[in-house]
Amino acid sequence: LSLDTVRDFLTREEDTIVFSIIERAEYPLNLPSYDVPAYFAGSRHDASFAELFVRESEAVQAKAGRYQNQEEIPFFPFRVPFALSPPYNFTSVKLYPAAAFVNVNDEIWSIYFNQFLSLLAKNGDDGNYAATAASDLVCLQALSKRINYGRYVAEVKFRGDQQNYITSIRNKDKDALMKLLSSESQEDVVKRRVQKKAMVFGQNVTSDGPVETGDSKSSQASFKADPSLVYKLYDQWVIPLTKQVEVEYLLHRLD
Numbered sequence: 001l002s003l004d005t006v007r008d009f010l011t012r013e014e015d016t017i018v019f020s021i022i023e024r025a026e027y028p029l030n031l032p033s034y035d036v037p038a039y040f041a042g043s044r045h046d047a048s049f050a051e052l053f054v055r056e057s058e059a060v061q062a063k064a065g066r067y068q069n070q071e072e073i074p075f076f077p078f079r080v081p082f083a084l085s086p087p088y089n090f091t092s093v094k095l096y097p098a099a100a101f102v103n104v105n106d107e108i109w110s111i112y113f114n115q116f117l118s119l120l121a122k123n124g125d126d127g128n129y130a131a132t133a134a135s136d137l138v139c140l141q142a143l144s145k146r147i148n149y150g151r152y153v154a155e156v157k158f159r160g161d162q163q164n165y166i167t168s169i170r171n172k173d174k175d176a177l178m179k180l181l182s183s184e185s186q187e188d189v190v191k192r193r194v195q196k197k198a199m200v201f202g203q204n205v206t207s208d209g210p211v212e213t214g215d216s217k218s219s220q221a222s223f224k225a226d227p228s229l230v231y232k233l234y235d236q237w238v239i240p241l242t243k244q245v246e247v248e249y250l251l252h253r254l255d
Protein backbone atom coordinates (compact mmCIF):
# COMPACT_ATOMS: atom_id res chain seq x y z
CA LEU A 1 0.00 0.00 0.00
CA SER A 2 1.38 3.37 -1.04
CA LEU A 3 -0.05 6.85 -1.44
CA ASP A 4 -0.24 6.15 -5.18
CA THR A 5 -2.32 2.98 -4.81
CA VAL A 6 -4.55 4.68 -2.26
CA ARG A 7 -5.12 7.55 -4.67
CA ASP A 8 -5.79 5.09 -7.49
CA PHE A 9 -8.58 3.63 -5.39
CA LEU A 10 -10.07 7.07 -4.72
CA THR A 11 -9.89 7.90 -8.42
CA ARG A 12 -11.70 4.72 -9.43
CA GLU A 13 -14.30 5.28 -6.72
CA GLU A 14 -15.06 8.65 -8.34
CA ASP A 15 -16.49 6.76 -11.32
CA THR A 16 -18.84 4.84 -9.05
CA ILE A 17 -19.92 8.01 -7.26
CA VAL A 18 -20.50 10.02 -10.43
CA PHE A 19 -22.49 7.20 -12.05
CA SER A 20 -24.61 6.71 -8.94
CA ILE A 21 -25.37 10.42 -8.87
CA ILE A 22 -26.34 10.39 -12.54
CA GLU A 23 -28.71 7.52 -11.77
CA ARG A 24 -30.33 9.32 -8.83
CA ALA A 25 -30.73 12.50 -10.90
CA GLU A 26 -32.96 10.49 -13.24
CA TYR A 27 -35.73 10.43 -10.60
CA PRO A 28 -37.72 13.23 -9.02
CA LEU A 29 -37.08 14.17 -5.40
CA ASN A 30 -39.93 11.96 -4.12
CA LEU A 31 -40.01 13.63 -0.73
CA PRO A 32 -42.58 11.35 0.94
CA SER A 33 -40.05 8.53 0.93
CA TYR A 34 -38.00 10.53 3.46
CA ASP A 35 -40.89 11.32 5.85
CA VAL A 36 -40.80 9.93 9.36
CA PRO A 37 -42.85 8.06 10.37
CA ALA A 38 -43.45 6.10 7.21
CA TYR A 39 -46.88 4.57 6.70
CA PHE A 40 -46.94 1.59 4.43
CA ALA A 41 -47.87 -2.06 4.32
CA GLY A 42 -50.74 -1.17 6.65
CA SER A 43 -48.59 0.09 9.53
CA ARG A 44 -46.66 2.99 10.99
CA HIS A 45 -42.87 2.68 11.06
CA ASP A 46 -40.24 4.33 13.25
CA ALA A 47 -38.21 5.51 10.26
CA SER A 48 -38.63 6.80 6.72
CA PHE A 49 -39.27 4.48 3.81
CA ALA A 50 -35.76 5.23 2.51
CA GLU A 51 -34.19 4.37 5.87
CA LEU A 52 -36.13 1.13 6.15
CA PHE A 53 -35.01 0.25 2.66
CA VAL A 54 -31.35 0.84 3.56
CA ARG A 55 -31.63 -1.11 6.83
CA GLU A 56 -33.20 -4.14 5.20
CA SER A 57 -30.80 -4.02 2.25
CA GLU A 58 -27.80 -3.87 4.57
CA ALA A 59 -29.08 -6.86 6.49
CA VAL A 60 -29.25 -8.91 3.30
CA GLN A 61 -25.85 -7.70 2.12
CA ALA A 62 -24.37 -8.44 5.54
CA LYS A 63 -25.56 -12.03 5.25
CA ALA A 64 -23.85 -12.16 1.88
CA GLY A 65 -20.62 -11.05 3.53
CA ARG A 66 -20.33 -7.46 2.34
CA TYR A 67 -19.12 -6.15 5.71
CA GLN A 68 -16.48 -8.81 6.14
CA ASN A 69 -14.55 -6.41 3.97
CA GLN A 70 -13.14 -3.77 6.30
CA GLU A 71 -13.47 -1.19 3.52
CA GLU A 72 -17.26 -1.36 3.87
CA ILE A 73 -19.06 0.07 6.88
CA PRO A 74 -22.85 -0.28 7.27
CA PHE A 75 -25.03 2.70 8.23
CA PHE A 76 -26.94 0.54 10.73
CA PRO A 77 -24.32 -1.78 12.22
CA PHE A 78 -26.45 -2.86 15.18
CA ARG A 79 -28.90 -4.45 12.75
CA VAL A 80 -26.32 -6.28 10.76
CA PRO A 81 -26.47 -10.07 11.21
CA PHE A 82 -23.61 -12.53 10.83
CA ALA A 83 -22.48 -13.40 7.35
CA LEU A 84 -23.73 -16.65 5.90
CA SER A 85 -21.16 -16.62 3.13
CA PRO A 86 -17.87 -18.51 3.34
CA PRO A 87 -15.06 -16.29 4.64
CA TYR A 88 -13.07 -14.48 2.01
CA ASN A 89 -9.48 -13.49 2.50
CA PHE A 90 -9.45 -9.77 1.74
CA THR A 91 -5.92 -8.89 0.85
CA SER A 92 -6.05 -5.15 1.44
CA VAL A 93 -3.82 -3.65 4.09
CA LYS A 94 -4.88 -4.12 7.67
CA LEU A 95 -5.88 -0.99 9.47
CA TYR A 96 -4.61 -0.36 12.98
CA PRO A 97 -7.24 -2.29 14.99
CA ALA A 98 -7.89 0.36 17.65
CA ALA A 99 -8.56 2.99 14.98
CA ALA A 100 -10.38 0.91 12.37
CA PHE A 101 -13.82 1.69 13.85
CA VAL A 102 -13.55 5.37 12.84
CA ASN A 103 -16.23 6.43 10.34
CA VAL A 104 -18.49 9.38 9.55
CA ASN A 105 -21.52 7.50 8.24
CA ASP A 106 -23.89 9.56 10.41
CA GLU A 107 -22.59 12.79 8.87
CA ILE A 108 -22.76 11.31 5.35
CA TRP A 109 -26.34 10.24 5.97
CA SER A 110 -27.41 13.63 7.20
CA ILE A 111 -25.65 15.63 4.46
CA TYR A 112 -26.95 13.36 1.71
CA PHE A 113 -30.59 13.59 2.77
CA ASN A 114 -30.71 17.10 4.23
CA GLN A 115 -28.46 19.03 1.89
CA PHE A 116 -27.36 17.23 -1.23
CA LEU A 117 -30.48 15.50 -2.48
CA SER A 118 -32.60 18.61 -2.94
CA LEU A 119 -29.80 20.14 -5.05
CA LEU A 120 -29.53 17.03 -7.21
CA ALA A 121 -33.05 15.77 -7.80
CA LYS A 122 -35.67 17.71 -9.71
CA ASN A 123 -38.80 18.62 -7.76
CA GLY A 124 -41.63 16.19 -8.10
CA ASP A 125 -43.20 13.03 -6.80
CA ASP A 126 -43.85 10.10 -9.12
CA GLY A 127 -44.64 7.68 -6.29
CA ASN A 128 -41.94 5.27 -7.39
CA TYR A 129 -40.21 5.19 -4.00
CA ALA A 130 -38.67 1.75 -4.34
CA ALA A 131 -36.60 2.89 -7.31
CA THR A 132 -35.45 6.11 -5.64
CA ALA A 133 -34.56 4.37 -2.39
CA ALA A 134 -32.54 1.75 -4.28
CA SER A 135 -30.74 4.58 -6.02
CA ASP A 136 -30.12 6.42 -2.73
CA LEU A 137 -28.62 3.25 -1.27
CA VAL A 138 -26.09 2.98 -4.10
CA CYS A 139 -25.08 6.65 -3.72
CA LEU A 140 -24.73 6.33 0.05
CA GLN A 141 -22.63 3.19 -0.15
CA ALA A 142 -20.30 4.69 -2.75
CA LEU A 143 -19.86 7.89 -0.75
CA SER A 144 -19.34 5.98 2.48
CA LYS A 145 -16.70 3.73 0.97
CA ARG A 146 -14.79 6.66 -0.48
CA ILE A 147 -14.97 8.90 2.54
CA ASN A 148 -14.22 6.22 5.13
CA TYR A 149 -11.29 5.14 2.98
CA GLY A 150 -9.66 8.10 4.69
CA ARG A 151 -8.62 5.48 7.27
CA TYR A 152 -6.36 3.85 4.67
CA VAL A 153 -5.08 7.20 3.46
CA ALA A 154 -4.17 8.09 7.04
CA GLU A 155 -2.50 4.74 7.65
CA VAL A 156 -0.28 5.23 4.60
CA LYS A 157 0.61 8.80 5.52
CA PHE A 158 1.34 7.79 9.11
CA ARG A 159 3.71 5.03 8.00
CA GLY A 160 5.47 7.43 5.67
CA ASP A 161 6.18 10.13 8.24
CA GLN A 162 5.95 8.55 11.69
CA GLN A 163 8.08 11.09 13.58
CA ASN A 164 5.91 14.06 12.76
CA TYR A 165 2.63 12.24 13.12
CA ILE A 166 3.53 10.68 16.48
CA THR A 167 4.36 14.07 17.96
CA SER A 168 1.05 15.58 16.86
CA ILE A 169 -0.94 12.51 17.89
CA ARG A 170 0.62 12.56 21.38
CA ASN A 171 -0.28 16.26 21.64
CA LYS A 172 -3.80 15.48 20.39
CA ASP A 173 -3.21 18.40 18.02
CA LYS A 174 -5.96 18.14 15.42
CA ASP A 175 -4.90 21.28 13.59
CA ALA A 176 -1.34 20.06 13.18
CA LEU A 177 -2.59 16.69 11.95
CA MET A 178 -4.92 18.37 9.49
CA LYS A 179 -2.03 20.42 8.16
CA LEU A 180 0.27 17.41 7.87
CA LEU A 181 -2.20 15.32 5.88
CA SER A 182 -3.60 18.02 3.61
CA SER A 183 -2.49 18.60 0.04
CA GLU A 184 -4.26 21.52 -1.55
CA SER A 185 -2.89 20.81 -5.02
CA GLN A 186 -4.11 17.21 -4.84
CA GLU A 187 -7.57 18.36 -3.72
CA ASP A 188 -7.71 20.74 -6.64
CA VAL A 189 -6.89 17.96 -9.10
CA VAL A 190 -9.59 15.73 -7.57
CA LYS A 191 -12.30 18.41 -7.74
CA ARG A 192 -11.55 19.36 -11.32
CA ARG A 193 -11.40 15.73 -12.35
CA VAL A 194 -14.78 14.78 -10.86
CA GLN A 195 -16.35 17.77 -12.57
CA LYS A 196 -14.90 16.54 -15.88
CA LYS A 197 -16.14 13.02 -15.20
CA ALA A 198 -19.64 14.37 -14.65
CA MET A 199 -19.39 16.05 -18.06
CA VAL A 200 -18.02 12.99 -19.87
CA PHE A 201 -20.19 10.34 -18.18
CA GLY A 202 -23.32 12.51 -18.25
CA GLN A 203 -23.45 13.15 -22.00
CA ASN A 204 -26.00 11.72 -24.36
CA VAL A 205 -24.40 9.27 -26.73
CA THR A 206 -25.64 8.05 -30.11
CA SER A 207 -24.11 5.50 -32.47
CA ASP A 208 -22.09 8.39 -33.89
CA GLY A 209 -20.65 9.26 -30.50
CA PRO A 210 -21.46 11.94 -27.93
CA VAL A 211 -24.17 14.38 -28.94
CA GLU A 212 -22.81 17.85 -29.64
CA THR A 213 -23.87 20.03 -26.77
CA GLY A 214 -23.61 23.34 -28.60
CA ASP A 215 -22.51 26.48 -26.83
CA SER A 216 -21.39 26.21 -23.24
CA LYS A 217 -24.44 27.97 -21.78
CA SER A 218 -26.97 25.53 -23.16
CA SER A 219 -24.66 22.58 -22.52
CA GLN A 220 -25.00 22.86 -18.74
CA ALA A 221 -28.63 21.75 -18.99
CA SER A 222 -27.82 18.82 -21.23
CA PHE A 223 -25.71 16.93 -18.70
CA LYS A 224 -27.55 14.26 -16.74
CA ALA A 225 -26.15 15.57 -13.46
CA ASP A 226 -24.89 19.12 -13.06
CA PRO A 227 -21.06 18.99 -13.19
CA SER A 228 -20.75 22.01 -10.92
CA LEU A 229 -22.86 20.23 -8.30
CA VAL A 230 -20.48 17.27 -8.43
CA TYR A 231 -17.61 19.71 -7.92
CA LYS A 232 -19.46 21.19 -4.96
CA LEU A 233 -20.18 17.74 -3.51
CA TYR A 234 -16.45 17.05 -3.37
CA ASP A 235 -15.43 20.56 -2.36
CA GLN A 236 -17.88 20.99 0.51
CA TRP A 237 -18.49 17.47 1.74
CA VAL A 238 -16.52 14.55 0.33
CA ILE A 239 -13.01 15.95 0.77
CA PRO A 240 -13.59 17.65 4.15
CA LEU A 241 -15.21 14.47 5.52
CA THR A 242 -12.39 12.30 4.18
CA LYS A 243 -9.94 14.55 6.01
CA GLN A 244 -12.05 14.37 9.15
CA VAL A 245 -11.84 10.57 8.97
CA GLU A 246 -8.07 10.83 8.51
CA VAL A 247 -7.68 13.04 11.60
CA GLU A 248 -9.93 10.88 13.78
CA TYR A 249 -8.14 7.72 12.68
CA LEU A 250 -4.76 9.25 13.48
CA LEU A 251 -5.93 10.34 16.93
CA HIS A 252 -6.46 6.62 17.72
CA ARG A 253 -3.37 5.42 15.87
CA LEU A 254 -1.33 5.00 19.07
CA ASP A 255 -4.10 3.67 21.35
Ligand SMILES: C=C(O[C@@H]1C=C(C(=O)O)C=C[C@H]1O)C(=O)O
Pocket residue numbers: 007010153181182183184186187190238239240242243
Ligand atom coordinates in the same frame (compact mmCIF):
# COMPACT_ATOMS: atom_id res chain seq x y z
C1 LIG B 1 -7.05 11.73 0.37
C2 LIG B 1 -5.96 12.49 0.56
O1 LIG B 1 -5.83 13.37 1.64
C3 LIG B 1 -6.41 14.67 1.61
C4 LIG B 1 -7.77 14.57 1.08
C5 LIG B 1 -7.98 14.58 -0.27
C6 LIG B 1 -9.24 14.04 -0.84
O2 LIG B 1 -10.16 13.75 -0.07
O3 LIG B 1 -9.33 13.86 -2.07
C7 LIG B 1 -6.97 15.07 -1.12
C8 LIG B 1 -5.79 15.54 -0.62
C9 LIG B 1 -5.53 15.63 0.82
O4 LIG B 1 -5.75 16.95 1.25
C10 LIG B 1 -4.82 12.42 -0.37
O5 LIG B 1 -3.78 12.97 -0.03
O6 LIG B 1 -4.96 11.81 -1.44
